[in-house]
Structures are given as structure tokens and as C-alpha cells.
Amino acid sequence: MRARVLREVGAMALRDYLRTPDAVFWTYGFPLIMALVLGLAFGERGAQPSRVAVVAGAEVLHAQLEPVAGDAVQIEIDTAERAQRRLVLGSIDAVLSGSLDAPVVTIDPSRPDAELAELRLESALRRARGELADAVQPRIESVDEPGGRYIDFLLPGLIGINLMGAGIYGVGYNVVQMRVKNLLRRIWVTPVGRVEFLVAFLSSRLLLALLPPFVILAFGMLAFGVPVAPGAWAAIAVLVLAGAAAFSGFGLLLASRARTLETLSGLMNVVMLPMWLCGGAFFSNDRFPAVLQPLVRALPLTWLTDGLRSAMLGATDVLAAWPATALLLAFAAATTTLAGRLFRWA
């Protein structure tokens, strides 16, 4: 062990690290961003009210609870079916039904907020009955039947993530790789036109991207019994196609000028990371504070995962999926057109 060798090799490793912006980003930037975003989503829940939907038909319960609820519980009325779905989607924390004497609280035990909501509801119910009355323990039901579990929530998110990767990575990385390896120049010198090339390349990548979502879906259905509403297939197919087009266009846009894979990887981090975290793939976007809502709602991945999720839970037939589909297709058209203009062979 020679001290000078240790010093020089050590210094080399250090310089190498500092000269690799990617490494610095993943060791400092990434965890801090994760902490910030997840903190916003899951942080001060105690300070925020638990959101509870009282099912239609139990309005009496709503009226009894309202005056004693306080700031900790936020109560609204919704239909039983919608309330159930919102619970699954994570936009409310509990559903209350039954009567003051025989209350039923439905929660999703896999969610971190469920227990707090349950406790708060119990104490609100106690106050509503008056301190002197006999305590009545509400019946607790959990939504762990197919359709209400985390896996049911997660699967559309994974499909969204998959389509995002297929588009941004599958198109973007490959185009830049072809540019770096001088392959694009070789095509440039042939009579193949720019638009012809881009259309052909995008189409074939789009076709490739269409299959994996259905494989993921089939796996979820077979392995975990994830339910797919019978009428949902058309809507799912349309959304998958629109999502693949949107992210392929996005990938092409990112790759249109990048001259090195490092440049591209930087661009990909910038756009993919926010979508991983705020695209509604792993947890509901409703968790973000109201001020951030316009931002997370503006992410294409949010449109896709929300659309797929509603479709799978049966809330959406093809027609009802059109806003998400239209947004995705518009995004696809905009990014592809822009990419076509910016594209450089070399």
C-alpha cells in the first residue's frame, strides 16, 4: 500500500464522480426530489382532515355528524357506488353508511391514512351520540375484494409507466443511438425523406409498444384476479394506443436534436422523473396539495393512468374515455410535429 497511489487513485475516482453529472444527480438530486415530492404527498396528513363520504340514503347520519365533525373530518355525501370507487382511487379516506346506532365504516387498510380516518370517525360518532350514551363500535369493513386493493390501483399505473418507457426510451434512445453511431447519416444520404423515415420509425415503435400493456394486464388478471369491467376493453385499447402515440412523440421530440446519449439521458430524467412521481402511477394524485393540482393534472402520464384506471373499474366506456384520449392524441400530434421540425440527421 503506497500512500501516493492511494491518494492519486482516490483523487481520480473523486474527479470522475464529479465529472459525471448523472452520478451526482442520482446521489443528491434524486433522493432529495423524492423526499420533497413524497413529503408533499404523504407528509403532513395529520394536519389535513380525513375525507369521508357518507353514502346517499344515510343523509340523517350526515346531518348528525356534521355539527360535531370539527376540522379533522371532512364530510360529504355521495352515491354508494361512486364513494366506493373514490375510496379505491384514494381520493377519499373512508366511506360511512348505516345509521348512528349501527354505523359501517369502509376503509382500504393498505393505505397509510386508513387507520387515522377510522379513529377520527369513531371519535366523531361518539360525540354525535353524546358522551352519556353507550358507546357503539362501528362495524369496520375493508375494501380488499378485487377492485379495491392496491394491486388493482397499481396495475393501470404500471401500464402507464410501461407506455411512457416504451415511447420515451424506445424511440428517444434508439434515435440518438442511431445518430451517435452515424447510422442516421447513412440513411440521410439515401433518397429516404425525413418525414418518411420518422413516420416509419415511429409507427413500428408504436406497434411494438402496444403489446406489453396487454401482457401486464393479463398477468394482473391471472395472478391477482384484477378485475376488468366487461365493457372496458374498447376504452383500454383506445387509451393504450393514444398513450403509446403520445409518449413516442415525446421521445422523438427529446431525441430530435440530442447529439449524445448523455444529453438525452439528462433530458429523459427531467421529464420522466416528475411523471414517475406525480403521474398517478403509484399513488393517487389527490394526495398532493391543492396548489400543486394544476401541475400534476397537466402531466400526460396522469391523463393516461387516470383514464385507464377509470376504464378498468368500469366507470368508462369508449365515449367516456374521450377526454383523456383526446388530450393524449393532441399531445402526440403536437410533440410529433415539433419533433419533425426540430429533427436533425447529424
Place this chain on the structure above:
Amino acid sequence: MTRTGELAIDVCGLRKVYRGRREVVAVAELDLQVERGEVFGLLGPNGAGKTTTVEICEGLVEPTAGDVRILGRRWSDDPRAIRQRIGVSLQETRPDARYGQLSGGQRQRLAVATALAGRPELLFLDEPTTGLDPQSRRSLWEVVRSFRAAGGTVLLTTHYMDEAAVLCDRLMIVDHGRQIALGTPRELIASLGAGHVVELEAAGLAGRVDLGRVAGTEGVVECELVGDRLVATVERPHRVVPDLLRIVEATGLPLDGLATRHTSLEDVFVHLTGRHLRDGQEAS
């Protein structure tokens, strides 16, 4: 459509300056006329501007100034119409490309084959044989010859003078982005005024030989000392060699070597620039 007799490539007043942190004049000033049906070679050392010139002709690089007509058309008129009639083999930049499993020779032949795929009238080959073994080079030369025999036109670059000599109908020697000579290989060599080179070598010759006496010898057109080697361009070696031998003998040094050869394009380049064609090539 181009009329027969029209030039395949007609470039006037070409100039290309790369502006970056440092301005690089890749092509200073160049005119280039390639007739239909000929194999035309751009010969020059690395960095002479050959690739830049060819890639401007191929429509890949915008010239800073100059008028470029390929098969009678300008790139700004109708790029696709030109692309349909040309074939291009780019200079190999990375040996580890996707088809890295292929040998250098296979790769180059594949590149030339793809360039020929669209039945082009005009073929651009940028250093098609650099790094190839002699056998692969020869088979590539055959491809070029049969393409020309079928009526095709070729613009190629090389820094091998033997290749330029055997393959090209006409040659332009370029250096620092300028033409320094133009003609058939035979004309260029003849321009030296003598057909042979005699080289005599003896340890310690540099300090002892009287170069003036060598230059004054009848039949010596040009002479120089390269280290301990005396290099003389001569008309008739059988007449001059005895005189040169006497001059070396007079120094009292034992002769280490004697060689005579035909003058080559290399000698033309050295004559014009004072440098060897492949100087610095190894470095890049």
C-alpha cells in the same frame, strides 16, 4: 435531365469554415470539375479537407461559400432528385459500430454495396480502403473498376498514393483546403521532370557529402538529404548512379544501401509541399 457531356460534379469557389470555439478553415478555396464516366480522386494528408469537400458534394454539409452542382442540379433545388442518382459510402469513423462483428474488409464492402444498391450514376467513396488488408483493397478496386466500366462516375478520397495511381483517371492533390496539383497520375508524375529516384545511404553521410556537387551532376533534376540518405530525382538512373557512387565514395564512408525506383505521387507531394503525404497520419 442532364445532357451527356455535362459535368457529373461542378464545384466553383468552394469554401468551408467551421465556426466553433476556434475557427477552422476546412476548405480554403477549391474548384472541382468531375467528368461523367471518370474515376476522380482527391488525394491529400489527413485534415486536408477531403471529407469536407465530399460531404458538401453529398449534400450533408452546407458550404460557407461556393456553387455546387451535382449531375447538373443544386442541392437547394431538389435534394431527393439528386439522392436518387447518387450512391454514398461515408468515411468509417468508429470501428465498433453496430455491425462490429464484421471485419474491416467486410464492413467496407458492405458500405460500398449499399452505396451501389440504388443503381447510382455517381458514386462517392470517402477513404474506402483505409485500414483494409491488401486483398480487400484489391477486391474493392475491382468493384470501382467495374462500376466505371458500366458507365458510372466516381469521386473518391484516399491518402494512399498507390491506390490513387492505379484507380483514378484524374487526381487532385489537396493540402490545407486547397488544390496543389491536378491531372492524370501520369501527368502529375511527369511534372517532376524525371522518372526515377535514386537513394544512397551511408552512416554519417549528412555531414560529409557535398550536396552542391550532387545537384551539379548531369542528369540530376533534384536532390535532397533525408537524414543520412541522399535522395536524387533523375532522368536515366543507369547514367547517373556511377557518378553518384563516386561522390559518396569520395567521403570515405562505406555505402550502406542503394536503391532506385520510379517516381511516385508521394514524390510529387513532397516536391510540392516539402512534407510527406502520410506525415502525422499515424497520430490521428
